[in-house]
Amino acid sequence: MVVPNLELLIPDSLGKILRKDTKLFTMRDSGGGNVFHLAAFWNVPEVFELLQPETEYLAREKDNNGDLPIHIASKMGHVELIDKLHPVSQWVNGKGQTVLHVAAKYGREDVVRSILKHPDLKEMINERDHDGNTPSHLATKYLQPAALVHLVLDKRMNPSLLNHECLAVVDSVPHHPPKELRRRIVLSLLKTVSAERPDRFIVKPEARDKVYRGSILPNPAYMKEAVETLLVVATLVTTVTFAAGFAVPGGLNSSDMASKDDRGMATMLGNRKFQEFVICNTFAMFCSMTSVVVFMLAYQGEGDLKLVNFKLAKGLLKMSLPAMSCAFLIGVNLTVGKLPWLATTISIIGSIFVFIITGYVSTEADDELMLVSRIVIPFLPPIRNLIFRCIPWYLYVLRVERTLISDDSKEDRTGSKTSASPPLGGGGKD
Structure with a gap:
């Protein structure tokens, strides 16, 4: 199916359809999405200009996957659409995930950075879904270092929160993933702000066998x-x-x-x-x-x-x-x-x-x-501050040292010509 240029059709066509029959906006595709789901997927912000009191409920409907249009926009990385939708949309999808959960899971760095700066959405950073996972858990589990770095650098992020499997954020790193380089980067980020949680073994001892399968404790x-x-x-x-x-x-x-x-x-x-x-x-x-x-x-x-x-x-x-x-x-x-x-x-x-x-x-x-x-x-x-403070003194000492060496070498050359060295002609009369 060939998708037409929505940006050219929206100003007139959709306005006419909305004025003629609002029920056409309620029609769903095979995935359970309405027109706002499609517009969020294709990043067509003009469609959301048609959000009116009688159509706002469509922005709060879920598709077959339990996602709202705002979650589709977060999954695709469309920051502008999230700003348009969050005043009229619910925060969580069918899995209890916020838009920050979705952005962290799919590695949408721009969305994560925008949400953490947003006055109304920044409190999502420690929200948990139905599995108890925070956005940091999902970014770690799916190895998304670009999104995780913004979460780690935010002082509001709590790395010690446990999900329903009693795993902290650092414990959610896959052990043998195909993308080993990403795993190393994620571990480097998390080891600076958190540590593995041995207390989860008390809460749920079977987690020990799952996470540390094959590990050997040193004797x-x-x-x-x-x-x-x-x-x-x-x-x-x-x-x-x-x-x-x-x-x-x-x-x-x-x-x-x-x-x-x-x-x-x-x-x-x-x-x-x-x-x-x-x-x-x-x-x-x-x-x-x-x-x-x-x-x-x-x-x-x-x-x-x-x-x-x-x-x-x-x-x-x-x-x-x-x-x-x-x-x-x-x-x-x-x-x-x-x-x-x-x-x-x-x-x-x-x-x-x-x-x-x-x-x-x-x-x-x-x-x-x-x-x-x-x-x-x-x-x-x-150390960096100490180096920067010492650099001017080092350059000054280096300049003085070069000056002294230069002066000494001149004196040596002068002395060698006048007293110690033989005449340039190679010989002389006694």
């Missing part, structure tokens, strides 16, 4: 053995990266051959790849060194504190491994750069294994890396 013996093993690995990484920080590729300028300003400096200091090597190696060293300290705390700790320290240290160690691999790859490339085929071969081989290591870490370290992010993120604003 003290396993924890102690794991801490000892990973502590050795972290110490080894710290030792290797610490040594690489001083035994840099290309070596250091010796005191005999270098000028006063370059003594002790790296010979490849101006090389971009060398700078990348230093950054990767430094990041790996500090991550591994911090993990050593936290592993020691985990070894001495007890109970939940031991588990938290173990996860944090494990996450830091897993972040140091790809960085150390990249530092090694860059360092080897610096030493064989004059032989292109060998440098290319090493780059290809090394890149493959770096991707393997990074992929394994990102797959296995969800809980640990989430814990690291939850600890680091609250400190980002003060």
Whole structure:
């Protein structure tokens, strides 16, 4: 069936139909929808200009799925139609869902953002449907991060509300969905504002088997053995990266051959790849060194504190491994750069294994890396402010240092020409 251009027919045709016979507006299609359902689906706002006291009840009728025209508009992402319909429409559909529920379920970011700013609709953020789900539950269950981010950032959102299955918002994340990337993004958003609710096991113990099917709780013996093993690995990484920080590729300028300003400096200091090597190696060293300290705390700790320290240290160690691999790859490339085929071969081989290591870490370290992010993120604003305050002083000191170096070098050159250096001609009379 070919749908005509409704925008051209509406001003005259529908007005004439309404004046002639209002009952024609009450006719339903096979899905149980009336003309306002169709207009909400096709986003034809002119139809809703015909809403009059005698036709407003049509905007409160449900189709076969239990949806009102305002819910159809929310499902399709038509913000303007929601503004037109909410004064005359009911809030919930046949499932007890508000327009915010529907928008969150289908990932309509614009609708969610508009509703949260609307003076009359913003209170929907913690409303529950017939299954006890809030809009945040549905956005999480159907993996809609674009809609969920606005809900999470709203301070009125309560992440601890339980649905009828006694699941909080963070517990509603699917465990093995086909869209794994979306699942990771949703988890990252929720872990910053909520935690899993163990109290639901008391309210409904069977939820434990459903949500944690196949999970294994760590025992003290396993924890102690794991801490000892990973502590050795972290110490080894710290030792290797610490040594690489001083035994840099290309070596250091010796005191005999270098000028006063370059003594002790790296010979490849101006090389971009060398700078990348230093950054990767430094990041790996500090991550591994911090993990050593936290592993020691985990070894001495007890109970939940031991588990938290173990996860944090494990996450830091897993972040140091790809960085150390990249530092090694860059360092080897610096030493064989004059032989292109060998440098290319090493780059290809090394890149493959770096991707393997990074992929394994990102797959296995969800809980640990989430814990690291939850600890680091609250400190980002003060660190950022401190950096911004220190930048002007750093630039000032850097400028003064360059001036002093420049002056010293001029004096050295002048002195060398007048007293220490031989004449330009290469010889002289005694």
